[in-house]
Amino acid sequence: QKEVEQNSGPLSVPEGAIASLNCTYSDRGSQSFFWYRQYSGKSPELIMFIYSNGDKEDGRFTAQLNKASQYVSLLIRDSQPSDSATYLCAVYDMRFGAGTRLTVKP
Amino acid sequence: DTGVSQNPRHKITKRGQNVTFRCDPISEHNRLYWYRQTLGQGPEFLTYFQNEAQLEKSRLLSDRFSAERPKGSFSTLEIQRTEQGDSAMYLCASSPVGGKDTQYFGPGTRLTVL
Numbered sequence: 638q639k640e641v642e643q644n645s646g647p648l649s650v651p652e653g654a655i656a657s658l659n660c661t662y663s664d665r666g667s668q669s670f671f672w673y674r675q676y677s678g679k680s681p682e683l684i685m686f687i688y689s690n691g692d693k694e695d696g697r698f699t700a701q702l703n704k705a706s707q708y709v710s711l712l713i714r715d716s717q718p719s720d721s722a723t724y725l726c727a728v729y730d731m732r733f734g735a736g737t738r739l740t741v742k743p
Numbered sequence: 744d745t746g747v748s749q750n751p752r753h754k755i756t757k758r759g760q761n762v763t764f765r766c767d768p769i770s771e772h773n774r775l776y777w778y779r780q781t782l783g784q785g786p787e788f789l790t791y792f793q794n795e796a797q798l799e800k801s802r803l804l805s806d807r808f809s810a811e812r813p814k815g816s817f818s819t820l821e822i823q824r825t826e827q828g829d830s831a832m833y834l835c836a837s838s839p840v841g842g843k844d845t846q847y848f849g850p851g852t853r854l855t856v857l
Binding site (some may be wrong): 641671680682727731 | 784786787788791834845847849851
């Protein structure tokens with residue numbers, strides 16, 4: 638059974654802090670990885686995707702991939718209250734984790 | 744670009760009835776995906792189309808679920824003989840040619856089976 642696992646949270650960080658969201662996956666054949674943000678009552682929206690080991694940065698967001706450890710993470714720098722949402726990790730074959738709920742407190 | 748649209752937005756039905764949902768993808772997006780999402784869970788992939796071809800359907804939840812995209816534009820998802828466990832949000836997404844990794848989700852259809 639191919640699995641994508643996330644800590645369901647909730648994760649709470651103060652405004653301006655770094656939020657770190659983690660995801661592990663079981664399928665070693667996975668080649669591409671995605672982070673989605675889903676606000677309450679809304680649909681998921683793609684934040685970033687990453688294919689290669691290492692880091693990929695886009696504004697305040699950094700995705701980190703370690704294929705050997707089957708681990709992908711999302712860092713959000715200078716967290717804002719508007720970042721409060723559920724963050725979903727997904728792999729190449731459209732398998733999603735259950736999501737981590739992030740709350741950024743002013 | 745008006746985004747992915749789904750109709751209806753809400754559907755209440757009685758157990759045993761058939762329901763059909765429609766998804767209109769972003770214009771010229773050739774891939775279309777269907778997902779189911781229940782409370783507290785991530786989207787669960789059901790099926791996808793590239794143009795009119797259904798390329799993956801092994802993850803449809805049961806033979807009561809079927810999908811079509813006859814002309815490669817809009818798609819329909821049908822659930823026959825609905826059960827209370829089918830109550831969920833049904834999401835559609837589309838992605839453009841050459842951008843298959845960038846999926847744009849619609850607002851979803853919330854199904855309640857009484």
